[in-house]
Amino acid sequence: MSRVDEQVPGRRARLRAQTTAEIKNVALKLMADGGADAISLRAIAREMGMSGSAIYSYFETRDALITTLINDVYTSLMDQVETARDACRPDDAANRILAWGQAVREWALANPQGFRLIYGDPVAGYQAPESGPAPEAAKRACLGLTGLVAAAWSHAQSLQAGSDHQWSDFAPTLVATVRDAFPDLPAAALALALRVWGRMQGLIVLEIYGHLGPQTREPAKLYHAEMIDLIRSLGLAQPE
Amino acid sequence: MSRVDEQVPGRRARLRAQTTAEIKNVALKLMADGGADAISLRAIAREMGMSGSAIYSYFETRDALITTLINDVYTSLMDQVETARDACRPDDAANRILAWGQAVREWALANPQGFRLIYGDPVAGYQAPESGPAPEAAKRACLGLTGLVAAAWSHAQSLQAGSDHQWSDFAPTLVATVRDAFPDLPAAALALALRVWGRMQGLIVLEIYGHLGPQTREPAKLYHAEMIDLIRSLGLAQPE
DNA sequence: CCCGTTTCTGTACGGCGCTCGTTTTCCGCG
DNA sequence: CGCGGAAAACGAGCGCCGTACAGAAACGGG
Numbered sequence: 001m002s003r004v005d006e007q008v009p010g011r012r013a014r015l016r017a018q019t020t021a022e023i024k025n026v027a028l029k030l031m032a033d034g035g036a037d038a039i040s041l042r043a044i045a046r047e048m049g050m051s052g053s054a055i056y057s058y059f060e061t062r063d064a065l066i067t068t069l070i071n072d073v074y075t076s077l078m079d080q081v082e083t084a085r086d087a088c089r090p091d092d093a094a095n096r097i098l099a100w101g102q103a104v105r106e107w108a109l110a111n112p113q114g115f116r117l118i119y120g121d122p123v124a125g126y127q128a129p130e131s132g133p134a135p136e137a138a139k140r141a142c143l144g145l146t147g148l149v150a151a152a153w154s155h156a157q158s159l160q161a162g163s164d165h166q167w168s169d170f171a172p173t174l175v176a177t178v179r180d181a182f183p184d185l186p187a188a189a190l191a192l193a194l195r196v197w198g199r200m201q202g203l204i205v206l207e208i209y210g211h212l213g214p215q216t217r218e219p220a221k222l223y224h225a226e227m228i229d230l231i232r233s234l235g236l237a238q239p240e
Numbered sequence: 241m242s243r244v245d246e247q248v249p250g251r252r253a254r255l256r257a258q259t260t261a262e263i264k265n266v267a268l269k270l271m272a273d274g275g276a277d278a279i280s281l282r283a284i285a286r287e288m289g290m291s292g293s294a295i296y297s298y299f300e301t302r303d304a305l306i307t308t309l310i311n312d313v314y315t316s317l318m319d320q321v322e323t324a325r326d327a328c329r330p331d332d333a334a335n336r337i338l339a340w341g342q343a344v345r346e347w348a349l350a351n352p353q354g355f356r357l358i359y360g361d362p363v364a365g366y367q368a369p370e371s372g373p374a375p376e377a378a379k380r381a382c383l384g385l386t387g388l389v390a391a392a393w394s395h396a397q398s399l400q401a402g403s404d405h406q407w408s409d410f411a412p413t414l415v416a417t418v419r420d421a422f423p424d425l426p427a428a429a430l431a432l433a434l435r436v437w438g439r440m441q442g443l444i445v446l447e448i449y450g451h452l453g454p455q456t457r458e459p460a461k462l463y464h465a466e467m468i469d470l471i472r473s474l475g476l477a478q479p480e
Numbered sequence: 481c482c483c484g485t486t487t488c489t490g491t492a493c494g495g496c497g498c499t500c501g502t503t504t505t506c507c508g509c510g
Numbered sequence: 511c512g513c514g515g516a517a518a519a520c521g522a523g524c525g526c527c528g529t530a531c532a533g534a535a536a537c538g539g540g
Contacts, residue, residue: 051489119449121361135454142455163465169458195466202442214375215382218409225403226435233473294519
């Protein structure tokens with residue numbers, strides 16, 4: 001009830017936020033060279049010039065730090081991907097798909113360890129939480145792709161015969177979100193979105209984990225061809 | 241020069257092989273529940289009732305053990321996949337592709353930690369060796385897929401316009417093997433094979449690493465649909 | 481100014497990979 | 511049979527790690 005009343009953050013809280021941010025930055029630096037396993041609380045503390053156990057004032061456990069990192073990194077990936085998509089005109093479905101895919105790949109190449117953190121084995125015995133920003137980001141990914149598919153659905157629909165997907169095949173919350181955003185879209189379109197997701201990730205994962213490198217010198221060309229084929233398989237005219 | 245003469249392996253060597261095998265089996269068991277990071281030399285030794293440092297008579301380092309495991313596991317995967325493929329008649333290109341893809345997925349679901357070991361971050365700071373059984377198995381995968389593509393090439397060729405792949409885009413040893421096995425195949429077909437690889441892996445990776453589970457209850461249906469679409473995109477008639 | 485909360489420190493425990501000097505085991509040869 | 515020597519196993523120790531805990535220090539609101 002002081003004059004300044006709710007100077008909401010408070011000096012103490014500001015310092016705390018700053019230290020928390022520094023911990024995360026150092027952790028990201030350690031991860032960038034050395035992988036997720038190189039993220040050690042003691043190393044972070046050493047780098048910051050404080051005692052190892054002091055970190056525990058900011059993160060209850062190493063897993064908690066990793067979880068936070070995953071949330072941050074996943075969110076940053078999705079931000080960048082959505083930005084790239086939105087740089088194309090909304091009615092240019094083909095180029096929006098291409099932009100999405102290439103944005104994912106470029107982000108992955110720029111942040112390989114971050115990509116591994118999100119999509120790979122993040123850390124020993126780590127269990128992905130049921131909810132939180134990371135699953136939220138995964139849903140953004142899946143939903144964004146659904147949007148891309150929705151824009152192409154009038155062309156793609158006729159090519160999706162043969163598989164009989166039900167709404168009950170999917171997670172209720174995802175279904176709710178999708179049906180809210182795209183009321184007229186059938187379950188088959190959501191299935192197609194998930195398949196598109198897998199198709200965009202496949203080559204990237206192989207590349208990031210070093211399985212493609214020994215086979216080809218032109219992974220970018222390969223990925224581009226795959227995206228073109230994907231666009232064609234959705235019944236869209238090829239871009240450019 | 242005893243009566244048994246050259247009982248070539250020798251009793252000692254047999255014991256050694258047996259112990260080596262036991263170490264690997266215990267390691268696989270530890271990996272099956274707990275992931276690759278749960279493979280600790282001390283835990284293996286404890287399980288086997290011997291001193292921790294004794295393991296070093298059999299494996300120079302933990303990474304050496306992991307490398308051996310990767311080789312074994314990767315080879316077993318490829319054996320199983322090739323067996324599944326060969327259960328289809330050679331001229332039934334579509335079903336051979338389907339069999340290949342589903343064999344990979346089923347193996348992955350049966351050995352998720354093994355799959356992570358091969359295609360994910362196997363272990364802290366682990367660097368894939370340049371040569372050895374594991375890259376060899378990767379080449380088998382890639383080459384096997386090339387065979388599938390080759391069988392479909394007469395149908396697929398016309399659909400691969402637009403991308404200009406050169407032989408020089410690929411690893412020389414891979415090119416040599418491919419051109420030896422399929423002399424008439426162009427570079428574009430090899431590119432297609434790599435793309436098919438990525439396409440088969442994409443959904444599996446998402447599923448194994450738990451990104452698909454929260455979204456759908458029917459990953460098998462999804463994967464099957466993807467394989468059907470893949471087959472269609474190669475210009476083949478859909479199976480059964 | 482002072483009390484309570486927050487933050488930080490040092491120490492400790494157990495587990496890890498790995499090294500090294502020592503001891504045990506046991507094959508193969510004379 | 512006995513023995514020499516190689517292979518294998520041991521155990522202590524080093525430096526890491528995550529984590530727990532008790533006490534000291536810093537600090538902000540009353």
